[in-house]
Amino acid sequence: MGRQREQLAFDHRLRQISGSAIRKAMAEHGSDIKRMRACLLSAGYVATDEDIVAAWFYGASPYATSWRALPSNNLELLARLLGDPGPPWVPGTVIHGHWKATLVDPDDGNGDRLLELADDVLAAMGWTIGDTLDVKRLPGGGLRMRKIGTT
Structure with a gap:
């Protein structure tokens, strides 16, 4: 049995880069993205x-628009992806997946x-x-x- 993986999602409410810039980076830097995914x-x-792309841009600066080179060492890359200060990751089940809740009478x-x-769901969705x-x-x-x- 494989070990459990935790789904991460970048908190896109903090993203200052356009969706088209993210799509362009995905097309131009596929090998970098593959390496970052493997490190995670x-x-x-x-x-x-x-x-991953949104978080990498954010890690350079919340307003970054150009791709920065990855460190050559995978441990350093992982530290940049997850480190403090680092990109604002949230549990992916809140953003990209599902969660279960019970209807209450x-x-x-x-x-x-x-x-x-749950409070973490409200916070991740930006709801109050x-x-x-x-x-x-x-x-x-x-x-x-x-x-x-x-209201």
Whole structure:
């Protein structure tokens, strides 16, 4: 049995670089991205290529727009990817995956249910109490939620 891998995601709310710049870097620096992914994997982490690129740009500066060379040593590369100060990673299950929650009966007799969201989920999504969320049911039975307003 393989060891458990932790999914990481770059906190894109802090990203100051355009999606087109990220896509360009992904096209031009595939071998660097592959090496960064391998370094993260060796330490028990997985991340998408887009998140790796965004984090690498952010590690240079939140406003970086040019690709910086990778260190030649993999341990130094890993330290830059995960180090402090380093890119703002969050648990990937919050951003790119799924989480499970339980519907709670508020015991008010009307049959409604409440969905309680954990504080780390709220923080990672940039949501606060009082925000208005749009909720859509997915074909597999899951829900997709997005913020549509603040009260």
